Amino acid sequence: MHRALILALGTALCAVPIALTGPAAAQPKAATAPYKAGRDADGHPDLSGFWSNATLTPEQRPATLGDRAVYTPAEVAKLEGQVAKEVEEGNKPTDPNSGAEGGKADPKTLRPEFAAAGGDVGGYNRGWLDPGSAVMRVHGEPRTSFLTTANGQPPPRKPSAPAPGGFPRGLGSFDNPESRSLGERCIMGFGRNAGPPMLPNGFYNNNYQFLQTKDAFVIEVEMVHDTRIVHLNAQHRTDGERPWMGDSIGHWEGDTLVVETTNIPPTQAYRGSWKNLKVTERFTRVGKSRVLYQYTLDDPTLWEKPWGGEYEFAPLQGVIYEYACHEGNYALPGMLAGARAQEKEASAKTGAAATKASR
Template sequence: MRNRFFISFGAVSLVMAAIVWASVLVVAQAPSSASAKLAASVWDPTAPPPSGWTAPRTSWGDPDLQGFWLVLSYTPLERPAALAGKPLYTTEEAVDAFKKAVALDAEVDPTTIHYDWKEYGMDAWQSPVRPNRRTSLIVDPPDGRIPPRTPEAQKRRALGCCGVGGTDVQSVGWYTRCLLGVEAAPRVPGGVTTESQIVQIPGYVMWVQESNNDVRIIPLDGRPHLPSNVRQYLGDARGHWEGNTLVVETTNFTDETKWQGSTAGMRLVERFTLADPKTLKYEFTVTDPATWTKPWTMEAPLPRIDPPLYEFACHEQNYGVINVVKGAQIRAAEGIGLSGRAPDYTTGDGK
């Protein structure tokens, strides 16, 4: 019986050599396989819907957008100057740009930057963010850049309308004070609190943001907007369906909203379309003649994520706002202003 299990040394050597060669092949092929998988996941805004796929409907017949979505992207909002005139990458270029952005993001040092991306599941290996053929999230104007600001908007920006405007806690932005989310509406992909959820019932759609638990309730029954003298931080939203796309118009913002430096007169139109089972195409156009010289539009693919949304416990150990105010007070005491340059103490006289 022992002879049946006897293998010569030569046979063992042959088997070991085969195993080693197979391992080399696997190692050699692994990067290629990973690259191929990444290339297959590239978001291509020019591609048709998946073959044989039909967008789902709710039990009452509306397009079903429900689920959890990550408002995050490695694609810059504005097109870099080096890519002027190039609205789309090739698939290979999109993968290369994605890899470079991921590598740059991974260089964040949690000892010098407050946030560690892994704490939020935002490392590239932790999230389903896809490479994008677009070279910028802005699709209009065609140059992929935010239009110039009006003279009035430039003055507001110079006065610090959107940052720290004084030396007490109330002068700090509402998000830093844990009162409202990082952005009101619309949402530009990015940041550390990017998870969201869409819930639907007959006649309404609700978009919940993890960031400070902001909630937007969107009626679909054709009711008119609120009177112009009724203002809300998140605006007054009204929605309707155009085929499989949810179109939401939001007006009646407040003077405190200041989205990207906007005024209360900003008009926002958003479009939500389920592009495939795992991707929600999110588009918006903002119009505010008092802020920008013309409207501009952004488009981003939002990947589906697993539930749930976690509690946004912003107030717990919120040392950031204390440090911001202390810094502003120190600058004021030094007489250099909130946005001035700190004195050069290397000269010995503080000048």
């Protein structure tokens, strides 16, 4: 089922050679003077354009690195060098005799996140993937995690914190369409690309377009064409509705756009938090090719104090085209039909066994 699940979450991909992409593929050194961004018609820094947050750096730091927030040059070279080898292999022609799946990667060299997704991500070999090829630099430092807590890990939950909600995320249940994940149903992208907070998914399509006007800041997300509209200098809604991606209100603090999001729906909970969660995001143009993104998570019922992380967006080498969510969502009725067939088969066996026992 791993393969069927990931294929259901797939996208229309173009068969083109892989490029080494990701934030800070060639980041400039920190400038001696603060960067002065171009201005929009209202005098605010121009954040508009096409951006990407694809990167090798995970949100959560590998436990083996402890409190070390920055990679050594040798570690960076090893990580980015391994991806260069993956890209080289992925750009080679596929053996036509390797099977319908188009070839499989060597399990010994397969990334843990790819293995967890069912091998070569449901049948896509490395040639179809673009998870990022560079370690994330923030202020020129190659970071080991997005999270800026001391150990790069989420803080412990408060002893009095309520248990995580049992809202369906789509895994293990085929009772009805509503129990499947938002990504499978083409409602929202899988992972947390749209957020908030906005995080790369580790596979592909970690791309965005920012548009800004006097009254709104619009974030278009390539994955499942999610679009979040941040209303500027407005008030949060009080009608109890929890729209997809929450209720985002923004304002400018100097050269930084500050976005506060509340009213997040339960199916978009972040680490079990949604009802009382407030996500504060800060967008700052810190270079010609860099937008610093910082996020803070605040839920006093779950954590003792606010916490969060940061990373930098890099320019997308291209534009975003339409994302057609797995061609009309044909996989979803197929999975549900398969589950009904299995139930029918199991019921028939149970009935036959009961009849035999009664004789």
